Structures are given as C-alpha cells and as structure tokens.
Amino acid sequence: MNRWNSYLENTLIYDPNQCVNCGRCIEVCPHRVFISGSGSVVLDKKEACMECGACERNCPVSAIQVDSGVGCAYAMIRGAFTGKEECGCGDGGSSGCCT
Amino acid sequence: MEERTCSCNSHNNAGNKTCYCSTEKIVPFRNEIPAATSTLTVADHWDHLNARLGFRRMKHTVQPGLYRIGNPTPESMVFVSANYTLSFDALRSSLTGYDAYILVIDTKGINVWCAAGKGTFGTGEIVSRIQKTDLSTIVSHRNIIIPQLGAPGVSAHEVAQRSGFTVRYGPVRATDIPRFLKTRTITPAMREVTFSLRDRLVLIPVELVHILKFAIPAILLSGILVSWDLSYRILLAIIAGTILFPMLMPYLPTKDFSTKGFFLGWIIFLPCAVGTLLSQNGDMIIRAGMALAELLVFPAVVAYLALNFTGSTPFASRSGVKKEIHRYIRPMAGLFLGGVLLSAGMGILSLVIIS
Numbered sequence: 001m002n003r004w005n006s007y008l009e010n011t012l013i014y015d016p017n018q019c020v021n022c023g024r025c026i027e028v029c030p031h032r033v034f035i036s037g038s039g040s041v042v043l044d045k046k047e048a049c050m051e052c053g054a055c056e057r058n059c060p061v062s063a064i065q066v067d068s069g070v071g072c073a074y075a076m077i078r079g080a081f082t083g084k085e086e087c088g089c090g091d092g093g094s095s096g097c098c099t
Numbered sequence: 100m101e102e103r104t105c106s107c108n109s110h111n112n113a114g115n116k117t118c119y120c121s122t123e124k125i126v127p128f129r130n131e132i133p134a135a136t137s138t139l140t141v142a143d144h145w146d147h148l149n150a151r152l153g154f155r156r157m158k159h160t161v162q163p164g165l166y167r168i169g170n171p172t173p174e175s176m177v178f179v180s181a182n183y184t185l186s187f188d189a190l191r192s193s194l195t196g197y198d199a200y201i202l203v204i205d206t207k208g209i210n211v212w213c214a215a216g217k218g219t220f221g222t223g224e225i226v227s228r229i230q231k232t233d234l235s236t237i238v239s240h241r242n243i244i245i246p247q248l249g250a251p252g253v254s255a256h257e258v259a260q261r262s263g264f265t266v267r268y269g270p271v272r273a274t275d276i277p278r279f280l281k282t283r284t285i286t287p288a289m290r291e292v293t294f295s296l297r298d299r300l301v302l303i304p305v306e307l308v309h310i311l312k313f314a315i316p317a318i319l320l321s322g323i324l325v326s327w328d329l330s331y332r333i334l335l336a337i338i339a340g341t342i343l344f345p346m347l348m349p350y351l352p353t354k355d356f357s358t359k360g361f362f363l364g365w366i367i368f369l370p371c372a373v374g375t376l377l378s379q380n381g382d383m384i385i386r387a388g389m390a391l392a393e394l395l396v397f398p399a400v401v402a403y404l405a406l407n408f409t410g411s412t413p414f415a416s417r418s419g420v421k422k423e424i425h426r427y428i429r430p431m432a433g434l435f436l437g438g439v440l441l442s443a444g445m446g447i448l449s450l451v452i453i454s
C-alpha cells in the first residue's frame with residue numbers, strides 16, 4: 001500500500017533521553033501518537049501524526065520537534081502561485097482548512 | 100441594540116436581559132459577570148446554519164470576556180473558549196445544569212482549531228484575557244480548562260508561568276464535557292479526533308457554496324456554448340467531488356486523497372462514457388474519442404476536488420499533502436488537458452466528416 005500512501009513519513013522527531021515523563025504530549029495529541037512508558041513516553045504511532053504541533057508546544061523540555069502546519073492542498077497550491085501560503089481557515093468561508 | 104455581534108443577545112428585550120454581550124470591560128464582581136444561558140435558541144441555530152454555509156462569515160462572534168453559566172461560586176471551574184459562536188455555543192450548551200465560568204478569548208471569530216493553528220488561540224491571548232477579566236480575584240482556585248484542540252496554539256507551562264493558572268486540557272468534543280464533569284477523567288477515546296459521517300457531512304455545505312460560485316457560470320456557459328450534456332457532466336463531477344467524496348472517503352481504496360478521487364471519478368464516469376459510446380450521435384470513431392476524453396477530464400477534476408478536501412480533515416499531515424501535490428498535480432493536469440485537447444480534436448474531426 002506504500003505506493004498510494006503519501007502519509008507514511010512526517011517531520012515528527014522525539015528524543016526520549018530528554019523526556020521527563022510529564023505526560024503532556026499524551027494529553028494533547030489527537031491521534032494517540034504517544035503512549036505512556038516507564039521513565040519516558042513511547043512514540044507509538046508516528047505515522048498517525050498530523051503535524052499539528054501541539055505536543056512540541058506543550059513539551060516543557062523540548063523533547064519533541066515537528067514542522068507543524070496545516071495539511072491543506074488548496075492553500076499550498078494557491079501558495080505556489082501567489083508565493084503566500086495562507087490557510088483558508090475561518091477567513092475563506094471555506095471550511096476549508098482545519099475545521 | 101447590537102444585533103448579531105453576540106450569539107446570546109437573542110434574549111435581549113427591554114428590562115429582561117439575560118446576556119450583556121456588549122459589556123466592554125467585565126467588572127470583577129461576581130454578580131456583574133454576564134450570564135450566558137446554556138440553552139440554544141432558534142436565533143442561535145439560525146446563526147449556526149449561516150456559519151455552516153459560510154455566510155456572513157466574520158459575523159459569528161461573541162464578545163470576549165468572562166461569562167457565567169448558572170450560579171458559579173469561587174470554586175467553580177473555568178472553561179476557555181474561542182469567540183466564535185459555534186465554539187462558544189457548543190461549550191455553553193454542554194454545560195447545561197452546571198455552574199461554571201466561560202472565559203471567551205479573542206480569536207477574531209475563528210474556531211478553536213483554526214485559531215490554534217494560526218496562533219490567535221494562544222498563550223499570549225489567554226494570559227492577557229485572564230488579567231483583563233481579573234480572573235484571579237473571581238475564582239479561588241488556579242485552574243483553567245482549555246479545549247484540547249486549542250493545544251497547538253497554547254503552551255501550558257508558559258501559561259502557568261505567566262498567569263499562575265494551571266492548564267488542564269478538556270476533551271476534544273464539547274459533547275464529552277458532561278461525562279468529564281461527572282467522572283473528572285478523560286479517557287483516551289475522548290482525546291482522539293474522529294471524522295465520522297456526521298463530521299464529514301457538516302463540511303459539505305460550505306464547500307459546495309464555495310465551489311458553486313465558479314461552477315454555476317461554468318455549467319451555464321458550457322451548456323449555452325457547447326452542449327447541455329457537457330453541463331450535466333460538469334455538475335456530476337462537482338457532486339462527486341464535493342458531496343460523494345466526503346461521504347464515501349473511508350470506503351474508497353488506497354490512502355491518498357487523489358487516488359481515492361480518481362477511483363471515484365472513474366466509477367462515476369464509466370457509465371457516462373459507455374453512454375456516449377453507445378449513443379447515436381456521429382461516427383463511431385468520434386464517439387469513442389469523446390468517451391475517452393470524458394474518462395480523462397472528469398476523473399481528474401474529481402481527484403483535484405478530493406485532494407482539496409485534505410484541508411478539512413483532521414488527519415492529513417502537511418508533509419503528506421505536500422507529497423500528494425508533488426505526485427499527482429502533474430498527472431491531473433496532464434489528463435485534464437489531454438482530454439480537453441482530445442475532445443476539441445474530435446469536434447473538429449466531426450465537422451470535417453460532415454462537410
């Protein structure tokens with residue numbers, strides 16, 4: 001199924017050595033990407049990550065990095081022409097990006 | 100009267116205000132904190148319908164500030180919300196029967212998830228709204244509950260540092276709030292976003308309204324200038340891409356939106372192409388060419404519309420969408436143009452044959 005799946009890789013990077021096991025990333029992630037572990041949380045379902053950036057922003061020790069942004073083709077395609085990538089979200093009437 | 104600036108002013112009639120939405124500064128005495136009702140009125144539902152259709156899109160706002168639900172005490176919980184009526188109303192209606200505070204922050208009338216992505220639902224606005232409303236003199240505890248979908252914009256530890264308030268993230272869906280209030284715990288299921296049929300269906304109207312602006316002229320023009328058969332097909336492609344695709348998305352094969360779209364497009368247009376082939380208009384070769392052109396043009400349109408649905412889903416990552424664009428945009432454009440050229444060629448050929 002690799003062939004027709006563009007969503008297997010993403011920019012999420014997690015360093016368990018820095019993790020202080022506060023559990024925030026588990027609390028904020030809408031896709032159960034992290035699960036609890038002893039000593040540090042475990043990156044369980046990396047491929048489910050949608051790059052929303054919630055875990056990175058809420059990790060108190062910066063153990064997580066992710067190039068966050070909205071996965072909106074419309075904004076990206078328009079951005080390719082106008083040079084300005086703006087999510088239509090909330091301003092376009094398009095439910096568009098991110099509902 | 101400030102109609103339409105606040106969803107809760109539907110109760111405004113002289114002397115009987117249950118909501119003071121125009122209050123600029125919230126004064127820190129509990130009995131002067133504006134009350135918001137937890138029951139939604141017909142006017143609220145009308146507002147929601149408009150919001151869902153993308154009409155009067157920047158008008159669905161609530162005055163930022165502190166509101167009370169029921170008769171909260173200094174121990175009552177504080178829920179944070181965006182100043183978008185759909186967000187605020189979902190929260191207040193889920194608090195029916197409870198006493199609580201709602202801290203509405205200024206997200207410029209944009210929902211929690213979008214605003215968090217843009218950073219307007221963010222640490223700075225929450226901290227400053229806590230200060231502006233003197234929240235620390237109103238409640239005796241130091242906890243606020245922020246919707247989980249606001250987390251991409253909020254740094255919980257920074258809010259704590261700067262305001263003294265500890266952040267707890269509430270459930271993803273406001274409808275889970277009563278359960279959360281009862282059990283005081285949030286299960287993993289309450290933390291996970293879903294994309295149910297209902298979630299997908301509510302997205303259709305706004306997409307449709309958006310695309311019809313371009314589609315109606317295209318449909319009419321092609322009908323008048325070329326043929327009404329073409330108009331029907333354009334309409335069918337739009338219906339497939341904006342209505343059928345969101346409905347059938349989970350059941351279509353492959354993982355990528357574009358390939359799902361192509362698949363749906365071919366399924367839908369195959370009968371059309373067969374119809375063209377079997378029709379009595381013109382030469383066999385012309386009909387075959389036209390049928391092939393249909394199978395090139397319209398599935399590409401459906402696939403493009405499907406690809407554009409990525410932005411509405413709560414799971415398409417930016418990396419993945421980028422990759423999809425990279426992979427499929429050229430094939431889509433190629434098939435589309437190839438089909439248009441082919442049908443133009445067939446048109447010319449049929450004129451030649453007739454003459």
Ligand code: SF4
Pocket residue numbers: 012028029030031032033034048049050051052053054055056066
């Ligand atoms: S970026 Fe979002 S989806 Fe990805 S792991 Fe972090 S919280 Fe989960």
Ligand code: SF4
Pocket residue numbers: 018019020021022023024025026040041055058059060061062063064
């Ligand atoms: S938020 Fe950071 S420190 Fe806390 S559990 Fe997750 S990775 Fe570890």
